[in-house]
Amino acid sequence: MPRMATPAMHALPFALAIGAALAQAEPVPVLDDSTFRTLWLKIVPSEDELAWRRIAWLGTLGEGVVAAQAADKPILLWAMNGHPLACT
Amino acid sequence: MQALAARFVAVADEVSRLQRDSDAECRFFQGFCEQGHYGGRTKPSNTRQGIYAVTATGAFLASINTRDAGEMAKMLQQALAKFEAMPREQRSGAAPALDPTAIQRFERHFPADGLVLRAYSRDVSRVKATPGWRGSAWNQDHAWFRRAEVASFVPAAELGARVAMPAALLQRFVRAHFVDNVRGQTFAHQPENVVEAALTLTCDALDGDNQMLLLEGKVRIQRSGTWATRGYGPHSEQQLGYDGKLLGAARFDRARGVFTTFQLLAIGERRGATEFNGRDDDFGPAPLAFAFELAPADAPPVAPSMHWVYGWK
Numbered sequence: 001m002p003r004m005a006t007p008a009m010h011a012l013p014f015a016l017a018i019g020a021a022l023a024q025a026e027p028v029p030v031l032d033d034s035t036f037r038t039l040w041l042k043i044v045p046s047e048d049e050l051a052w053r054r055i056a057w058l059g060t061l062g063e064g065v066v067a068a069q070a071a072d073k074p075i076l077l078w079a080m081n082g083h084p085l086a087c088t
Numbered sequence: 089m090q091a092l093a094a095r096f097v098a099v100a101d102e103v104s105r106l107q108r109d110s111d112a113e114c115r116f117f118q119g120f121c122e123q124g125h126y127g128g129r130t131k132p133s134n135t136r137q138g139i140y141a142v143t144a145t146g147a148f149l150a151s152i153n154t155r156d157a158g159e160m161a162k163m164l165q166q167a168l169a170k171f172e173a174m175p176r177e178q179r180s181g182a183a184p185a186l187d188p189t190a191i192q193r194f195e196r197h198f199p200a201d202g203l204v205l206r207a208y209s210r211d212v213s214r215v216k217a218t219p220g221w222r223g224s225a226w227n228q229d230h231a232w233f234r235r236a237e238v239a240s241f242v243p244a245a246e247l248g249a250r251v252a253m254p255a256a257l258l259q260r261f262v263r264a265h266f267v268d269n270v271r272g273q274t275f276a277h278q279p280e281n282v283v284e285a286a287l288t289l290t291c292d293a294l295d296g297d298n299q300m301l302l303l304e305g306k307v308r309i310q311r312s313g314t315w316a317t318r319g320y321g322p323h324s325e326q327q328l329g330y331d332g333k334l335l336g337a338a339r340f341d342r343a344r345g346v347f348t349t350f351q352l353l354a355i356g357e358r359r360g361a362t363e364f365n366g367r368d369d370d371f372g373p374a375p376l377a378f379a380f381e382l383a384p385a386d387a388p389p390v391a392p393s394m395h396w397v398y399g400w401k
Binding site for chain 1: 099180
């Protein structure tokens, strides 16, 4: 004869599933007036992360061709899937 | 590296258009890219992305695709040696090889008198550490608003005056810029994926022509469909989403009709992965943040990466 399941037994898989979900969840930081500054500084890139901006990149190859011809310099072209100065 | 780079005219550009389209700028690129590091390659993709050194006449000097500074310096030195061995007329020509003003790029819509924001995305407060560059990855983009659009979401110069960003404008902003591109490119959201979005601007201080604004809002994105979650991988049923809170502050100069400061932060929870966004082992849910700040006036006018969402013709 099959053993009757108690309410607690029915709840067990559900509780385990919730527990697993909670264990995997990563808390979202609270965003309010008191946390804004700290969070802002964590998100916006640091000077070190933006070191590449110290090079005066032009944003289009065409501009580079004109500038290089005028200056008699070679072109250094950084060409990526997604504009390197936007999103790549 | 900076000293070496200063001996070149440094240019950054998007390679897909350059290798696909047929205007003078694209033809210029296509004239040398097959001589580079990915020349002739078709798998895993036909991309020609990388770093090239060429002359203003389109002569190939050297190329590489690397993050190694030493390898990069070596390539640049080789390129300089070749360049300097060429006669001036051969390497630079008597006139520019193309006229960039004749090329119809999206940058022609640059809203110099409107609002140009730098957009950043980054994971925040992760509990699970991800090794390597992916653990500290961030990405960037640009968000554009025309002057008339700006006027539509600036409240009256009265304390407490409040305006909600018009729905169509906010939807465009969310579709193109609240995307999980932290570790790599992803796709724009469709209009129906923006389940909820609100952004209000409230006048909370006045100082002569300057109006201090409080920005508050929320965004909820939900998308389901069939796509790959790793590069060139199989397609399967997927879901992604983002639920975020928005908070920020800005200063608007009413005399000039421009923002002089702008900081908007979004913190929320993301879910899911797309083919090239590097989340194939990190579907979440996990915290994700977006930050938007005023771009400096002298920054290069680089178009929003998903500018087709803007619908500007």
